Amino acid sequence: MENAFSDRITDVPKSFIREILKVTNDTSIISFAGGLPNRLFFPVKPLQKASFDVFEEEGSDILQYANSEGYLGLRQYISDRYRKQEGLDISVNDILITTGSQQGLDLLGKTFLNEGDDLIIEEPGYLGAIQAFAMYRPRFHPVPVSEGGMDLVALGKVLRERRPKLLYTVTNFQNPSGISYSDDNRRAVAEMVRNSSCLIIQDDPYGDLRFSGTRKVSFKHLLPDNTVLLGSFSKTVAPALRLGWLVAPPALMDKLIIAKQAADLHTNSLAQRILYRYLCDNDLDAHIATIIHQYGLQKAAMIAAIQQYFPADVQYTNPEGGMFLWVSLPAGMSSMALFEAAIKKKVAFVPGTPFYVDRKDSNTLRLNFSCSDEATIAQGIKRLGDSIRELF
């Protein structure tokens, strides 16, 4: 049967993280491997009430086929929030509701990428984006990112030598590294891209989860006609709703809607109605404030434990928000080897490998701090520190 498959699907390996998470099903293991928001903060009762109320008041209206663009009320809420939070003027017509922002990636790949097209991706970069785009078989051009943003020299080289169609970025508290682009770096990237035909995809699932520092400028301010925004309610309300969105100029939106119709006709409209009702009846910002207060404490606990238990030549990022930080072991050490050693000491993480397009073994790893309390974090980091010293 093997030769029955498409070339695209035989190229894409099974999710590395999925395989790793199987190892960490053992509950005696402290896991920093996951990528989940903390379930303690899911608004169960308010969503239950919102759900009851929409059935009560809107009846069969909420159960019929709906339009491909998404529920107008929810799109209006998103538009209003962009204005309030970022001073961005986004028309509801430029907003498409998607089945999580992951679907936004798939629709963008489907709409823009021919096989062999050039695409710029961060290194390390978001695994889900690599997987979604890989389905359309582009030529990936990884550009390094570190504290402060994108490597401008490497970016300039790709822009000069290729004609990249897409540049994929997670500018705030990036997955996997936790780094954010500075305002200066964003402006420099925008200037370099300005006169090219490259479209910037700014994926921002974590932007609201800022526990220190100040909000940075959006590419939508800097390059409004060449920027697509992706957003998500998965980290601020709940992932199971599978509700994200995509912002694109009208010329692109027409084609994206065709891709959306072909993909699943429209996003779950019951979930859209429930979420919209929840957002109308509750204060999202107050809810987010409770999440980031706790995530901030957990990140601080992780940094403190790293400083206490890791050898001094291990480097790490110190994010201002989000759910992850990134550790670089001394050059030459393998995080895959560390993973094996750490599992024996009952602590897990994700080695850097799947976040590189070429899936190379590396000295880097991702730690999640959103799902463990501060005491557990201290204990897990101590175990990990012991594992590192053992491997030296």
Place this chain on the structure above:
Amino acid sequence: MENAFSDRITDVPKSFIREILKVTNDTSIISFAGGLPNRLFFPVKPLQKASFDVFEEEGSDILQYANSEGYLGLRQYISDRYRKQEGLDISVNDILITTGSQQGLDLLGKTFLNEGDDLIIEEPGYLGAIQAFAMYRPRFHPVPVSEGGMDLVALGKVLRERRPKLLYTVTNFQNPSGISYSDDNRRAVAEMVRNSSCLIIQDDPYGDLRFSGTRKVSFKHLLPDNTVLLGSFSKTVAPALRLGWLVAPPALMDKLIIAKQAADLHTNSLAQRILYRYLCDNDLDAHIATIIHQYGLQKAAMIAAIQQYFPADVQYTNPEGGMFLWVSLPAGMSSMALFEAAIKKKVAFVPGTPFYVDRKDSNTLRLNFSCSDEATIAQGIKRLGDSIRELF
């Protein structure tokens, strides 16, 4: 910006039906153009209760990220139902929950089709399938279907001259034509496909909506290793849940799950939990019985009105279930011209055009009978009959 798009997206025209439905927003128009289940039968109160109960009893469990395969309880329900309804033994491991069965089509295209691969589709065929597969740029080979099933001579010719990867069929109460394949036709098709490398996709959104006649054999009985099944709760419970499924042998399922992860990580798990709870606490078959009783009456009313008001040389199918029937005007007449005339008389339908891969104008049209009561159907068919006579 035009040259920025992928070839696949510039090939696919905007949904014809979407454009037609805009014309029919006028509420004085009697519309047989839609493809919607009748909202009168959506189980609003039972779903409200199911929703309340899952929040009450399972709390944050139902709001976290979930697995790509779908909720095990729901997959078990589907497996049990296949055994009970069709005598099919389907492992839960062979069932993938999808965002409506439309997504199943997209995942199959993504997993199997390289550009230029040969694909057999019914003529007339389901528009959503044409759109989904067109994204992967196969070579379409339309094979005519009529009362009784697929044209075996035309099928044999494609199987001899090409190496089709996929054969897409809606064997029960097909959209758009309402026809069903006879048992003999299914057996003959299976025998012809048996020694090829072609995979049969049996899409069955309407199979449960049978108001007369008897259930026919599944391709899964006839060619178990070469058949993929698609199913949906959209026509039996509610479309807004966006819950469908795909049944595939293990060798295929591994790849389909990779495609699913890249597409949207997993299907809305809140909706899966609500639906599962609804299915546990209610009698789906009793619910379906009320739907098909009414749809049967409405179809009978449409047939009676056609016999009374249409010229005798207009042909029509007489479905045993589903939501549509298919009308063939005398040769040479244009259903696009009829559409213009009919709108003036305040009645709408979908001309056959979008159901042909080459989008040719034709003498055929689709009539929906699920959404109008019997009196409205009689009045609308009279108007349509007048329009036909006028055009003669």
